[in-house]
Amino acid sequence: MKLAERLEEFKKLFRARGLKITHQRMEVFRELAGSEEHPDAERIFRKVRKRIPAISLDTVYRILATLEEQGLIRKAEGLSHSTRYDANRDHHHHFVCTRCGTVRDFYSEAMDQLAIPKHVASLGEVQSAQVLIRGICSACALKTRTPKSVSRKEVSHGQET
Ligand SMILES: [Zn+2]
Numbered sequence: 001m002k003l004a005e006r007l008e009e010f011k012k013l014f015r016a017r018g019l020k021i022t023h024q025r026m027e028v029f030r031e032l033a034g035s036e037e038h039p040d041a042e043r044i045f046r047k048v049r050k051r052i053p054a055i056s057l058d059t060v061y062r063i064l065a066t067l068e069e070q071g072l073i074r075k076a077e078g079l080s081h082s083t084r085y086d087a088n089r090d091h092h093h094h095f096v097c098t099r100c101g102t103v104r105d106f107y108s109e110a111m112d113q114l115a116i117p118k119h120v121a122s123l124g125e126v127q128s129a130q131v132l133i134r135g136i137c138s139a140c141a142l143k144t145r146t147p148k149s150v151s152r153k154e155v156s157h158g159q160e161t
């Protein structure tokens with residue numbers, strides 16, 4: 001879903017439930033819905049504060065709780081020690097970079113249809129399954145490769161002269 005659609009959905013839902021669409025609520029949701037970072041509350045706070053200097057971290061926490069209650073966002077579990085939030089409500093999976101902490105959403109029918117092992121089902125009623133893949137993202141992989149290729153070039157250049 002695009003940002004504009006998510007914002008529309010947010011407004012519609014709040015209106016339908018008689019909740020006030022305040023500037024602060026709107027900006028917190030926009031920050032989350034417009035980012036793929038799965039940010040935590042402090043990161044959202046730092047970004048929103050640039051546009052609304054009077055907002056407090058406490059307010060951001062309260063707004064996030066309200067948005068979660070209304071089912072517009074949810075906590076993205078197990079990404080890091082701090083609680084991170086996700087405004088993507090389509091069923092999806094996560095790729096987490098162990099170096100920079102970037103979290104990317106991805107979709108996979110094969111993973112949506114993962115068979116739940118019987119002994120897991122015996123632990124309790126399964127509602128959904130989300131796959132978490134950890135690795136080094138391509139941006140980080142590129143960063144570690146670049147210095148090596150540069151130095152190799154320098155060496156070959158030195159041999160030529
Ligand atoms: Zn990375």
Ligand SMILES: [Zn+2]
Nearest residue numbers: 086088094105
């Ligand atoms: Zn996500």
